[in-house]
Every structure is written in C-alpha cells, then in structure tokens.
Amino acid sequence: METKTPIEGDNAAVEQYDGLVLMSGGLDSILTYLLLRKQGLKLLGVHYYSPFFGAPQKAEMWKNLLGIEAICVDTSDKMIKRLYKPHRGFGKTLNPCVDCKINMITQTKAIMDKYGAKFVATGEVLGQRPMSQHMAALNNIKADTGMEGKLLRPLSAKLLEETDAERSGLVDREQLLSLQGRGRKGQMALVEQFKVPEEVIESPAGGCRLTDETNATRYAQLLTVKGDADATDFRLCNFARHYWKGEHWVVIGRNEHDNDQLLLSAAPTDYTMRLETLMGPIALLRPIHSADEAPEIIAEAAQHMASFSKHARDATGPVRVSVTHGEKTEVIEVTVERRDDWLVPIWATAKAWKVAKAEEGKQERWAEKREARWAKKRAKWAEQEQ
Ligand code: SF4
Incomplete structure (x- = not known):
C-alpha cells in the first residue's frame, strides 16, 4: 500500500x-x-x-x-x-x-x-x-x-x-x-x-x-552575484555545466538527464536554447538583474552551447539555435565557438568570498551580542529608577 x-x-x-x-x-x-x-x-x-x-x-x-x-x-x-x-x-x-x-x-x-x-x-x-x-x-x-x-x-x-x-x-x-x-x-x-x-x-x-567543493563553488558564485538568490537558483547549481560572464549565467546540459532537468527548471523569465536540427545539449540562460538579456549575450551563450555538440562542431558554417523566452520562440544563427570569456567558477574565488563573509558575520554577531547586553543593562537601570 x-x-x-x-x-x-x-x-x-x-x-x-x-x-x-x-x-x-x-x-x-x-x-x-x-x-x-x-x-x-x-x-x-x-x-x-x-x-x-x-x-x-x-x-x-x-x-x-x-x-x-x-x-x-x-x-x-x-x-x-x-x-x-x-x-x-x-x-x-x-x-x-x-x-x-x-x-x-x-x-x-x-x-x-x-x-x-x-x-x-x-x-x-x-x-x-x-x-x-x-x-x-x-x-x-x-x-x-x-x-x-x-x-x-x-x-x-x-x-x-x-x-x-x-x-x-x-x-x-x-x-x-x-x-x-x-x-x-x-x-x-x-x-x-x-x-x-x-x-x-x-x-x-x-x-x-x-561540503562538496564543486557545488560550494557554484553556490558562492551565485551568492556573490545575486543578492536575492532563491531555492530554484540553488537547485539549478546542483547539476549540469555552469558558465558565468560577469553577471550573466548559462547552464548547459551534459546528458539527457540534465537536459530534462533544465527544461523542468526553466522559469518564464529564463531563456532555453537548443540546436534546431542537430543533436546537442539544452542550455538555460538565467537573467540575474533584469528581465531580459541583450541579443549579444544570448548569441554568445548559444555559440558556447553549440560548441558542446559534436554535430554542430562538424557542421560547416553557422548553426541554427532555437531560443525560447516566456511565450516567444525565435531562431537565431550563430557560429560554433567555445567561448573562453564565459568562465567556470573557481574555488579560490569562492574561498575568498567565504572568508570575508565569515568575518563580516562574526562582527555582526558580536555587535548583536553587545546590543543585547546593553539592552539588558538599560532595562535594569530603568527598573532601578522607578
Ligand atoms: S551544513 Fe548542515 S546539513 Fe550540511 S554538513 Fe553542516 S550541519 Fe550537516
């Protein structure tokens, strides 16, 4: 049962x-x-x-x-x-x-x-x-x-x-x-x-x-760039390949499971991309600070995604990528190019962020404790004055 x-x-x-x-x-x-x-x-x-x-x-x-x-x-x-x-x-x-x-x-x-x-x-x-x-x-x-x-x-x-x-x-x-x-x-x-x-x-x-360095690095990148990341953002960090260019974030499937998960994870504000006629990964471009991404960012993410498809790499000339954003789907043509300006987050950066954040947190906690001690004292003095 x-x-x-x-x-x-x-x-x-x-x-x-x-x-x-x-x-x-x-x-x-x-x-x-x-x-x-x-x-x-x-x-x-x-x-x-x-x-x-x-x-x-x-x-x-x-x-x-x-x-x-x-x-x-x-x-x-x-x-x-x-x-x-x-x-x-x-x-x-x-x-x-x-x-x-x-x-x-x-x-x-x-x-x-x-x-x-x-x-x-x-x-x-x-x-x-x-x-x-x-x-x-x-x-x-x-x-x-x-x-x-x-x-x-x-x-x-x-x-x-x-x-x-x-x-x-x-x-x-x-x-x-x-x-x-x-x-x-x-x-x-x-x-x-x-x-x-x-x-x-x-x-x-x-x-x-x-406790896993790969995941932790992705989380730290997200925490650094986005001040209000939510559970859906962190869940997205748990699979597939991740690339960042400044505040732009693209996630590219490594296999069928990732591709399915990416489609399921897509929010209406995300851009999902796939090669139109060739086999290859799904990519999800998630805008961070604005509802829309600039056309050149979409094109770069599509180029990068296409570079993970053998069929696209073997093709002569540009490939067609279908890009869906909300209700709208359009087809763009891009060259196939592994973009080395879209970077994989690294642990060294995450570690530096973590150390700074821990220190900030410690100071905040001490300040809260100090304030709590003073509040107690003030309450006691007020009581004595009555
Ligand atoms: S962060 Fe929480 S769940 Fe993770 S290892 Fe520490 S205690 Fe366990």
Whole structure:
C-alpha cells in the first residue's frame, strides 16, 4: 500500500508525541530514533530539506523498513538566509554547520507545542565533527537556541548534562549511551541490535552538498552575484555545466538527464536554447538583474552551447539555435565557438568570498551580542529608577 510522507503544514489532526527527533537521514539520526523508541517513547522524526541537503522521498523508506514516523519540512529559505549571513563561520567548504543546526533546532522548537513534545533529540555524537560537535559547540547550540534542558543527544547523553526529560523520568538516562569521537564501533553495535537494513545504511539522505567543493563553488558564485538568490537558483547549481560572464549565467546540459532537468527548471523569465536540427545539449540562460538579456549575450551563450555538440562542431558554417523566452520562440544563427570569456567558477574565488563573509558575520554577531547586553543593562537601570 502506498504511504504518504506528511509535509509540515498538512492540516491533518495533530497527534501528540513524547519527543521530536531531528532526522538528517544519516545513520546516527536513525539510531537515535530507534534507541529512544526502544524505551517505549512515542516519537516524531523531523526531516529538513533544502537545495543543499535532505531527501524527503527517503522518509517513506524509513517508514516502510523501520516504522519511523517522520514529517518533512522545507528549510530552504532559512538556510539561504544563513548563507548570506553566516554568524558562526563555515566548515571546510561552504557548510555553516553551527548556524545550520541552530536553524533546524529553532525551527523544531517552534513546533514542539503543536506536537505536545517535551524534548528535541538529535543524533549528534560528542567529538565526532570538528566544527559542530565538540563540547563547547554543543553547549553553544543549546544556549543559542534557548533549549537548555530540552535538547537531548541520546548517543552521547551520559557524557552531557542531564535534560528535563531525563530528570522527570520520561526518558531513562540509564538506557542512553556515552559514544564519543569519530569511531563507528558503537553505531555498528546498534545497527546489529536494531537490525537496520543495508539499504538504510547505504542510503543516507544524499549527504550535504555544501561540503562538496564543486557545488560550494557554484553556490558562492551565485551568492556573490545575486543578492536575492532563491531555492530554484540553488537547485539549478546542483547539476549540469555552469558558465558565468560577469553577471550573466548559462547552464548547459551534459546528458539527457540534465537536459530534462533544465527544461523542468526553466522559469518564464529564463531563456532555453537548443540546436534546431542537430543533436546537442539544452542550455538555460538565467537573467540575474533584469528581465531580459541583450541579443549579444544570448548569441554568445548559444555559440558556447553549440560548441558542446559534436554535430554542430562538424557542421560547416553557422548553426541554427532555437531560443525560447516566456511565450516567444525565435531562431537565431550563430557560429560554433567555445567561448573562453564565459568562465567556470573557481574555488579560490569562492574561498575568498567565504572568508570575508565569515568575518563580516562574526562582527555582526558580536555587535548583536553587545546590543543585547546593553539592552539588558538599560532595562535594569530603568527598573532601578522607578
Ligand atoms: S554538513 Fe550540511 S546539513 Fe550537516 S550541519 Fe553542516 S551544513 Fe548542515
């Protein structure tokens, strides 16, 4: 029987749960859910997705194979805001892990009452990741989300402060674990114990594209050029070939799958291009700062696209390219030319952007903290004067 994964916001009657479990889809989050469920707790998984991570389609597999109940929540806009304004820096590539966790925990905190949940659990393991899972980071995340006493990390709980759910007896601390570090022995023992099927272990939710240099470079290019990039822009970065000339962006399919995806991704304001009578890739030219592109930019993008077709390269003379923009399709004639003024974004530029952005974010965060401290002092003085 086909099951449907609920999307947060569905208006079904709201069932109540003991706790919510953040489900990245990685093994640790799955084991966390199973470890708590073994105590007889009623749990709802919350799986966040965005152009950068997540795979809502996997939630159905978790349900069918392990009986995990989960809702899927789109966190694209919030993640994009974090990338424009990272407050706690980036990891090795463009992964703002601490901000990302704060974002997801804050979003989950906001739905705790709705689901009657007394705690939020995560699959974090003390010392497993250098940026976001050392003791200070775990404590900062707890403090910055206002989740003191409510944030449970069952895999490392015995090494951490007791939570309200443990103190009240809702969660039995004795049955929680003290895993630490990067080793996987403890997790593998749990895999055995809970009989987690291979397909779940081998199929994490696709990893995080922000940690991949190729994707991260494309995202950084977009963030640099476009001040209001949205989820559709970032999704477009996840496949095909990308070329930029200043503020002009063309994406060219590498295979049939890319070509289909490009056609599906095309917005009414995009220009889609294809060779009229010859086999070759689809290209999508996405205007950034104006609704229209100049004819010379369209022609250059078409020349570049045509250069990826063997048939076009073998042709003698110009080729015909059909260009669709909104309702209008026109055919232009161009020479076949690999344009070396349309550039592939490079990591060195992305890295420089990332370093500058992280510093800007740090200053902003300090300024916010200073302002918050002053606001507290002002409130205290006002109270004393009364
Ligand atoms: S790796 Fe990606 S999904 Fe995971 S915490 Fe970092 S930014 Fe978020």
